[in-house]
Every structure is written in structure tokens, then in C-alpha cells.
Amino acid sequence: MPRTRLSLFYLIGYLVPSGLAFLFAPQLTLKLLFSNGSYGDVMPRLVGVFILTLGLLAFQIVRHRMEALYTTLLGLRVGILAALLGLFVYSSDPLFIVLIGVVGLGAVLTATSYWLDRQGRLAAQGSH
Secondary structure: OHHHHHHHHHHHHHHHHHHHHHHHOHHHHHHHOOOOOOOOOHHHHHHHHHHHHHHHHHHHHHHOOOHHHHHHHHHHHHHHHHHHHHHHHHHOOHHHHHHHHHHHHHHHHHHHHHHHHHHHHHHHHHOO
């Protein structure tokens, strides 16, 4: 699944840097993401730890070519999108719209890539 694997580099590319950013510069990161909420300093750092951890886990999944987990990474992002939408409705903080855009783009890239890879495999199996 070469396209799907390639699409997951986008996931890693935003998780690892944003996790580090939330961990080491939470207020600046929130400002850059257009947040208008007040989250203190500790909670965004905790979020950074979890985001960084997810990014490193995704990196290992891609590095070891664990194709069985590619759909799991996609499904988790669908759940994250639902949670982000709920948080936006609850808070009206534009931060969540930005995050929906970033996560949504990656989910669309991975879903499209997965579909194309599956079509290619099915076509290859049908020609044998």
C-alpha cells in the first residue's frame, strides 16, 4: 500500500512538530492556531505529550510497514474529527476549526490513497 503509507507521512509531519510545539511553547502554539480560549499552561503541554506520542507511534507504524494498522489510523482520525467538531460546537473556539482542517485533510488523503491502493490490488488479483 505505497500511496497509503506515503499519505501517513503527512500525519507524522503535523503530529510530531505540533506535539513539540504544544509541549514547549503552548501559548504561542495556541495563538498560531487562532485559539480564543483560555487553556492555561499545563493542559496544552499535556496535550503536547499525547500528540507527540501519537506521532511517534504513527512513525513506527509507517517505518515497520504495519499495513494492518493503516485503517486503524484512518478510523481514529474520523473519531478525532467528531470530537473536534463537538468541541467547536461547545466552545466556539476557532482553534477547533483549524484542527478539523488539518486532521480532515490528512484523513481524506489517507482514505483516497487507501482506496486507490485497494483498487490496484484488486486489479492485479483479477489479472492473474
